[in-house]
Amino acid sequence: MTQQLLQLLLFLLLALVAIASALGMLISRNAIYSALFLVLNFATVAVFFLLLNAPFIAVAQVSVYTGAIMVLFLFVIMLLGAERAGPIQAIQWQRPLAITLAVILLLEGGFIILSQRGVLPRVTTQLPQGFGSPAQVGTDLFSTYILPFEITSVLLLVAMIGAIVLTKGEKK
């Protein structure tokens, strides 16, 4: 029972950090602060993955998202020197409308969750041995999901070539 309580406390604390960092990303005027808040958010989500018995995904989250992707973001922000957008707001009514729509989306989600409460029974059975371990992920990737895995490699190649071609600049 104490373990359950401890888990709940940990969840609430981490959820608070995740939501606060997401809000910080939204509010901060400087894009570099936004990127750093997003790194914090991704790190907390990685801890959630660990709590959900997904160690491989958690490590991939840290290395791919907070490592590679956010460093790329920071590089581009600093390269362009474009961390601040101009202060002029072209469409005046956009912001209140956006907030209203977001609140509606949130209420819809909350309604769905509350109305579905108790539909799914609680899990009581023990997890199978090695659930979510790198070995398990690798076995699944190279047996059931071998075709999507190969297609992913083509996708990454296309992205790499595309990025090079787009930023190459035209020869005069």
Place this chain on the structure above:
Amino acid sequence: MLPVNYYLGLAIILFTLGALGVLIRRNAIVIFMSIELMLNAANLAFVAYARYWQSMNGQIFVFFIMTVAAAEVAIGLALIVTIFRTKASIDVDQISTLKG
């Protein structure tokens, strides 16, 4: 394990914040980051359900979403760099014409 609804609620909140970011921010890079936040919220829901159903399929799906997100970021940032070269701005309000 906590009830899956807790994680789902958090995923909904993060997704909404991401959607709000896309709508209210005008810096193209911050809009991009908000999209990443939404993808991440979806990942969280996937992993929560994978744990609930004790099935690896959800986790494998998150793996694929991550690779697609990485590819998307590479292309998107390249596009932003190209737009910045021609327009000298990444304010989405000013990028209203499609010709270069």
